[in-house]
Amino acid sequence: MAKGFMAGLKGVDAFGKTTEDVKVKTRTGAFLTLVSAAIILSFTLMEFIDYRTVYTDTSLIVDRSRGEKLSMRMNITFPRVPCYLVSVDVMDISGETQRDISHSIRKNRLDSSGVQIRGSRLTGLKNEIEKNSEDKGPDFCGSCYGGKPPESGCCNTCEEVRTAYVQKGWSFSNPDSIEQCKSEGWKDKLEEQANEGCSVSGRVRVNKVVGNIHLSPGRSFQSSSRDIYELVPYLREDGARHDFSHTIHELAFESDDDYNYRKARVTAEMKKRLGVGNPLANLTMTTRKPQYMYQYFLKVVSTQFRTLDGQLYKTNQYSVTHFERDIAEGGQGETPQGVLAMHGMYGTPGVFFNFEISPILVVHTDTRQSFAHFITSTCAIVGGVLTVAQLFDGVVFATARALKKKT
Known part of the structure; x- marks a missing residue:
């Protein structure tokens, strides 16, 4: 029975064979x-x-993320601005303001040749101020010399007197007459660091809305809904030359995933493979004018990488255009030599990063x-x-x- 069945299968053989005798072989x-x-x-x-x-497919979708924050990592060198003058401020359209950020920003003093001064990590003159405050005792209450006092009612440091003057709208041009400034050696500190530079590095957390990060001289304050900058220490008349020439070694926007070392390494490799770089890396801008403003306009786009093994890596990329002008000759009038400058009325010397978050999410998928x-x-x-x-x-x-x- 099996033999008959197998013999019947020969009828459906689609691969008929010929014998060697009937085959003709040719050269x-x-x-x-x-x-x-x-x-x-x-x-x-x-x-x-x-x-x-491995191929990478790129697609564009609407970014539906809400309530997230971005971290801007920066490393910028100012060869002719001392560290005590550089203030890092963040403002955005939501109304959130961060002034004179120091907890996540590191400032290193540089000598006139650009070499870091050892043991000089600095966030202003705070160490010296705190030491003098301890020497005066807990019950000491310094005068504000007519300026607008803080909530405590006392101006125990030169910085607090300076703030009180600016809040009042006065020019803080004669620190020698302020007892707190003399005891802190404020003037001596300024003269000692007058010809130094500063390296600013660290991370700044920002909301995913339109905003700006600016590195400007002196302290910034807000009065009558205006941002006011105290420029006395910057616009000096003793021959010290300050200007905002700078070199941007690194400027990148990161997400929370970038804090993981492995994810950061994988993301960097993917960016390199796709040609997604850092547009401002190693950019040097030079000027000899003290009242000079640099503005960078950044368009930040959220980006995701999906690997073959199903891993998801989140990061950000950005495009940039820049604008610069001499405030003293730039059509809005000369910035008053008397100390105060209103941002938006006269302009302010410094480096400004204006960022805008795109509503589009770029997804790169490995296939x-x-x-x-x-x-x-x-x-x-x-x-x-x-x-x-x-x-x-x-x-x-x-x-x-x-x-x-x-x-």
């Missing part, structure tokens, strides 16, 4: 066999390389051909090449036989 057929094998091997190798290659696709393509290559070669061989063989008969 042309041998040549075509070798050429076909070479073509099959070449095409199969190309298909295998294509199968192993690769499936193994089934590779097998299917290989079979198609083998079958197609052999079929075409067989047809060509049949035509050549038939033509040769016809010519032989005629001759």
Whole structure:
């Protein structure tokens, strides 16, 4: 029964065989066999390389993230502005303001040749101020000399007197007459660091809204909904030359994922592979004018990378344009030499990063051909090449036989 069944299966054999006696082998057929094998091997190798290659598909979708914060990592050098003058402030359209950020920003003093002064990590003159405050005792209450006092009602440091003057709208141009400033050696500190530079590095957390980060001289205050900058220590008349020439070593926007070392490394590799770089890296801008403003307009786009193993990495990229002008000659009038400058009325010397968050999310997804696709393509290559070669061989063989008969 089994024999009969197997014998019946022969009727559906789609691969009929011929015996060696009826096969005709020619040199042309041998040549075509070798050429076909070479073509099959070449095409199969190309298909295998294509199968192993990772491609990146890019898509744009609406960014639906809400309530997230971004971290801007910066490393900027100012060769001719002392550290006690550099203030890092953040303002955004939501009304949140961070003034004179010091908890996440590190300032290193640089000598006139740009070399870091050892043991000089600085966030202003705070160490000296705190030491003098301890010497005066807990019950000491200093005078504000007519300025607007803080909530405590006392101005125990030169900085507090300075703030009180600016809040009152007065010029703080004669610190020698202030007892707190004399005891702190405020003037001596200014003269000692007058020709130094400053390296500013660290991270600043910002909301995902329109805003700006500015590095400006002196302290900034807000009065009557206006941002006011106290420029007396910056616009000096004793020959010290201050200007906001700068070198941006690094400026990048990060998400929370970038704090993970492994994720940061993978993200950096992906950015390099896709050509997503840091547009402001190693940018140097130079001026000799003290009242000079640099503005950078950044368009920040949230970006995600999806790898083959299903991992998701979040980061940000940005494009930038920049604008610069001399405030003293720039059409809005000269900034008053008397100490106060209102941002938006006269302009302020410094470096301003105005950022805008795009509502678009860029998603880069790594893809690769499936193994089934590779097998299917290989079979198609083998079958197609052999079929075409067989047809060509049949035509050549038939033509040769016809010519032989005629001759």
